[in-house]
Amino acid sequence: MMTKGTIRTRILERRNSLSNLEIYKKSSVIQKQIVNSSKFKLSNVIAAYFPTGSEVRTQHLMCVALKNHKVLALPRIERDEIVFCQVSTIDIKEDKLITGKFGIKEPAQSSEVLEKIDLLIVPGLAFDRNGYRLGYGKGYYDRFIAKKKSFFSIGLAFEFQLLNNDLPYRDFDQKIDAVTTEKRTLVF
Numbered sequence: 402m403m404t405k406g407t408i409r410t411r412i413l414e415r416r417n418s419l420s421n422l423e424i425y426k427k428s429s430v431i432q433k434q435i436v437n438s439s440k441f442k443l444s445n446v447i448a449a450y451f452p453t454g455s456e457v458r459t460q461h462l463m464c465v466a467l468k469n470h471k472v473l474a475l476p477r478i479e480r481d482e483i484v485f486c487q488v489s490t491i492d493i494k495e496d497k498l499i500t501g502k503f504g505i506k507e508p509a510q511s512s513e514v515l516e517k518i519d520l521l522i523v524p525g526l527a528f529d530r531n532g533y534r535l536g537y538g539k540g541y542y543d544r545f546i547a548k549k550k551s552f553f554s555i556g557l558a559f560e561f562q563l564l565n566n567d568l569p570y571r572d573f574d575q576k577i578d579a580v581t582t583e584k585r586t587l588v589f
Contacts, residue, residue: 404569409527416454416561424455424458435555446515446517446518447474447518447522450475450522452524457557474508475506477507486513497509521555523554525557526562527568530563532579563580563587
């Protein structure tokens with residue numbers, strides 16, 4: 402079995418080899434699946450992530466959420482925890498989004514931290530067919546999911562990020578509820 406570090410390196414290299422057009426096209430299909438899902442339609446509070454690098458894009462689903470008067474939240478790192486804060490726009494030109502600790506756009510300190518989330522959209526580098534995800538190694542999402550598991554969590558990934566083999570995991574690694582790729586949605 403490969404180590405988490407080896408998997409991270411291989412998947413990130415493959416994901417970074419995608420052209421911007423490939424990322425856009427595949428992300429478009431993934432986002433359409435999400436916004437057309439009953440989980441999205443029935444959720445009032447949606448927590449997403451602002452994509453960075455070659456991650457699956459989320460701007461369309463965030464715009465649809467705001468257009469449909471849903472509460473939209475984005476993550477912010479506070480100390481060693483992730484919190485989700487309400488945002489009213491995803492326009493990065495406004496002062497409401499700042500560049501955070503890891504170079505990722507996040508809500509400003511003045512943004513309201515939300516305690517209740519219905520749908521959590523999760524980034525990741527790799528996912529397995531048992532619901533485990535491999536993130537970037539800091540454990541922010543694992544700690545958040547472990548504390549507040551009253552929502553439905555769905556990972557977004559390109560099909561090659563969904564592995565046939567089980568990911569190595571430890572006791573603190575948390576499962577998500579589903580993963581959506583450009584080809585399918587798997588519910589665990």
